[in-house]
Amino acid sequence: MTAQQNLLFSAFSAIFSNDYLASVLLVGTFLMFTVIGVIFARRSGVFFLAAEGVLVFSATAGYFANAAVRAALLGGAAEGTDAYAAALGRANALGWMAGLLCGLAGGMAFTLVFCWFLLRVKSNVLLTSFALNIFASASAGVLVHLVNRGDGAVSSAVAAALPSLKLSALSELPVLGGLLGNTGWFTYLALLLPPAAFYLLNRTGFGLRLRAAEENHIALTATGLSASRTQLYGMLFAGAAVSLGGVTLVMAGPAPVFSALPQGEGYLALAAVWACDGRLWKSSIAVLLLALVGALTHVLQGLPLPISLIQALLYAAALAGLLLHSHNDKHRHKVSLRAQRRIVEGKETVKKKKRRAGRPEKKK
Amino acid sequence: MNKFNEKFPPSAQRRLTACLAGLAFCLLVILLTEPAKGAALKTFFAGPFSSLAAFGGLISAATPAVFLALGVSVVFQCRRYSFAVIGSFLLSSGLVTMFLLRGNEKPGWYLIPAALVIAVAAGAAVAVIPAWLAVRRRVNVTLSSLLLNYLILQAVSFLLMYSMRDPAAGQAASFEIPQRMWLAEIIPSTGIRFGTLLAAAAAVILYLLLYHGRLGYGIRAVGASESLAGYVGLSAGAVAMTTQLLAGALAGLGGAVEMMGVQPRYIWNGAFPAISFVGVLAAVLVDYNPAWVPLSALFFTYLWSGASALSAQSGFPAELALAAAAVVVLVLFALRDARVADSTVRFFEKLARGRKAAASSADAGSEKPAAEQREGEVE
Numbered sequence: 209m210t211a212q213q214n215l216l217f218s219a220f221s222a223i224f225s226n227d228y229l230a231s232v233l234l235v236g237t238f239l240m241f242t243v244i245g246v247i248f249a250r251r252s253g254v255f256f257l258a259a260e261g262v263l264v265f266s267a268t269a270g271y272f273a274n275a276a277v278r279a280a281l282l283g284g285a286a287e288g289t290d291a292y293a294a295a296l297g298r299a300n301a302l303g304w305m306a307g308l309l310c311g312l313a314g315g316m317a318f319t320l321v322f323c324w325f326l327l328r329v330k331s332n333v334l335l336t337s338f339a340l341n342i343f344a345s346a347s348a349g350v351l352v353h354l355v356n357r358g359d360g361a362v363s364s365a366v367a368a369a370l371p372s373l374k375l376s377a378l379s380e381l382p383v384l385g386g387l388l389g390n391t392g393w394f395t396y397l398a399l400l401l402p403p404a405a406f407y408l409l410n411r412t413g414f415g416l417r418l419r420a421a422e423e424n425h426i427a428l429t430a431t432g433l434s435a436s437r438t439q440l441y442g443m444l445f446a447g448a449a450v451s452l453g454g455v456t457l458v459m460a461g462p463a464p465v466f467s468a469l470p471q472g473e474g475y476l477a478l479a480a481v482w483a484c485d486g487r488l489w490k491s492s493i494a495v496l497l498l499a500l501v502g503a504l505t506h507v508l509q510g511l512p513l514p515i516s517l518i519q520a521l522l523y524a525a526a527l528a529g530l531l532l533h534s535h536n537d538k539h540r541h542k543v544s545l546r547a548q549r550r551i552v553e554g555k556e557t558v559k560k561k562k563r564r565a566g567r568p569e570k571k572k
Numbered sequence: 573m574n575k576f577n578e579k580f581p582p583s584a585q586r587r588l589t590a591c592l593a594g595l596a597f598c599l600l601v602i603l604l605t606e607p608a609k610g611a612a613l614k615t616f617f618a619g620p621f622s623s624l625a626a627f628g629g630l631i632s633a634a635t636p637a638v639f640l641a642l643g644v645s646v647v648f649q650c651r652r653y654s655f656a657v658i659g660s661f662l663l664s665s666g667l668v669t670m671f672l673l674r675g676n677e678k679p680g681w682y683l684i685p686a687a688l689v690i691a692v693a694a695g696a697a698v699a700v701i702p703a704w705l706a707v708r709r710r711v712n713v714t715l716s717s718l719l720l721n722y723l724i725l726q727a728v729s730f731l732l733m734y735s736m737r738d739p740a741a742g743q744a745a746s747f748e749i750p751q752r753m754w755l756a757e758i759i760p761s762t763g764i765r766f767g768t769l770l771a772a773a774a775a776v777i778l779y780l781l782l783y784h785g786r787l788g789y790g791i792r793a794v795g796a797s798e799s800l801a802g803y804v805g806l807s808a809g810a811v812a813m814t815t816q817l818l819a820g821a822l823a824g825l826g827g828a829v830e831m832m833g834v835q836p837r838y839i840w841n842g843a844f845p846a847i848s849f850v851g852v853l854a855a856v857l858v859d860y861n862p863a864w865v866p867l868s869a870l871f872f873t874y875l876w877s878g879a880s881a882l883s884a885q886s887g888f889p890a891e892l893a894l895a896a897a898a899v900v901v902l903v904l905f906a907l908r909d910a911r912v913a914d915s916t917v918r919f920f921e922k923l924a925r926g927r928k929a930a931a932s933s934a935d936a937g938s939e940k941p942a943a944e945q946r947e948g949e950v951e
Binding site: 255257325328329330331332334335336338339340342343345346347349350352353354357471472475476478479482514516517519520523524526527530531534535537538 | 655853
């Protein structure tokens with residue numbers, strides 16, 4: 209075999225492996241959380257560009273809280289000793305819980321700051337988000353330095369991974385068993401999230417008010433509700449979901465390391481939602497597609513391939529999605545114009561449009 | 573008090589307060605975290621003024637940021653919130669580096685103009701993509717430009733790793749561009765090069781274009797109201813395209829200036845250059861007015877070069893300056909809200925009163941609250 213064939217072979221065997229599927233699930237999990245957050249923001253009428261900053265902030269806060277708690281509980285016991293083994297289970301469990309809580313708190317705090325600028329100060333949402341994103345990534349860099357420079361207890365400690373769910377029934381399946389039996393419960397949560405979000409948005413009063421905040425502030429105000437308060441509630445959900453995304457980003461892998469800071473994944477999630485017109489199901493499928501591309505970088509990491517170009521594919525895919533959506537939009541517009549003309553010319557009578565209950569009016 | 577407001581308008585007061593807040597943020601972080609406080613503070617705040625060469629270095633480092641900020645101010649005046657200038661900067665600096673490293677045997681009179689042309693073309697080519705997507709396809713220009721930035725970042729990182737990497741350099745960096753291909757130094761032994769002159773000229777030209785020219789009037793008209801611009805016969809799409817082309821070309825020029833003398837190695841492997849963020853924020857601080865852009869770019873670069881010097885001295889990350897720059901812009905936004913401005917003024921008044929009561933000497937700390945009080949008045 210020549211070197212090229214060899215490379216091709218190893219690339220293919222990396223792609224057709226359980227590792228690839230596992231990293232698709234990992235990437236898909238945190239993208240799904242982020243996308244759900246962005247959808248909630250869109251339903252509250254907010255272009256959530258600061259999602260990137262929320263991801264960075266919650267990931268940093270979560271990781272270091274996790275590592276600090278774990279290091280404190282292990283108490284400097286060396287690896288392999290009995291004291292280490294005795295403390296490990298408790299340290300891991302409390303570590304990921306602390307990470308989860310602190311990540312959520314950090315992300316929510318960041319979202320609240322964003323909401324303050326958006327709803328109270330009413331500054332330009334794009335510029336504010338841009339500045340906030342810069343602040344988040346820069347302060348994460350400063351924080352990493354401060355922690356690494358510290359007494360060494362935290363810096364040398366590794367964060368605890370989020371626990372995985374052992375489903376004995378699934379793990380006995382022939383092909384996917386090894387994969388599904390070891391999936392983190394976060395992935396199952398991410399799978400449950402779209403239906404839950406659908407119910408909340410389309411079947412409850414809160415969802416109705418939220419959709420009114422997206423489409424018609426005046427109508428919302430006319431019912432006696434405060435538009436900005438409704439938006440704030442929607443943004444709280446959005447912030448929580450995106451923070452969960454940040455936490456899973458750094459802690460869901462088998463061995464968490466703090467190098468997986470987001471590289472524009474918040475923007476990718478925004479692109480996924482906007483390319484799908486804010487529809488839940490379509491966006492979930494877009495997440496899956498993006499995860500299929502994004503996981504390539506993880507599994508092809510060790511091979512002598514241009515990894516940066518493979519990573520660039522992800523952004524190219526998102527841009528292509530946006531372009532495709534605009535193309536479809538234009539096409540739809542043309543079709544409706546043609547139908548209108550036919551009706552005006554009297555060739556066709558007006559069809560009564562079937563409307564499913566709870567489905568919002570299409571945005572113009 | 574009104575007389576004071578006429579001479580020193582509230583918008584300028586807000587900007588000054590925001591800058592002070594950024595400096596205070598840096599001061600606070602260094603005081604709280606650095607073990608060697610005195611040395612760190614001296615390096616951070618006084619470093620750029622320690623010698624003529626250091627000050628020249630500050631000015632020449634600010635030059636690419638000025639180009640970027642000028643580009644940003646044109647597109648933002650047109651209310652096209654496109655961040656494609658960052659991608660323009662990256663692609664043009666990458667291509668210029670490659671071109672100059674490849675053309676080692678060619679004479680300087682050919683290389684330098686050719687590199688500038690390549691930079692302008694590359695910058696404009698990047699900026700035109702989101703512009704076209706927005707005008708013809710109605711794709712959100714902010715989103716597409718940000719995604720494009722990441723795409724270009726990765727693509728140029730690929731170029732760096734596969735065709736211009738210097739194996740002798742510690743981290744991923746290109747070979748150094750030979751000195752004979754740098755722009756000419758205009759003030760000897762300061763490092764201030766021809767690019768600074770170009771940036772100053774560009775600022776003046778853009779100011780005249782925006783506020784005294786036909787195209788600039790069109791740009792501002794489209795930014796103010798697209799429909800009104802349509803009624804008076806302007807094509808919003810054409811104006812937006814022209815604007816973004818112009819911005820991309822300027823940012824591309826900034827990339828070339830950066831590579832030809834300021835930072836002669838391409839080093840951005842998978843991470844955005846801080847100078848690009850600095851450029852965008854510098855334009856936001858002065859409300860996209862090209863006349864003031866050089867000053868604000870100089871201020872932000874002052875923060876950045878102080879932080880870089882500190883980073884070289886004690887390893888404290890230079891991102892501190894980026895965080896401070898973001899704080900400056902955020903404080904500026906917050907102060908635009910009358911309620912926030914009022915409560916800030918009240919806070920400082922209370923502080924001054926408390927201090928007066930404690931020390932009973934009348935003049936201590938009364939200067940700043942007075943300035944703050946004036947600022948609270950709405951324009």
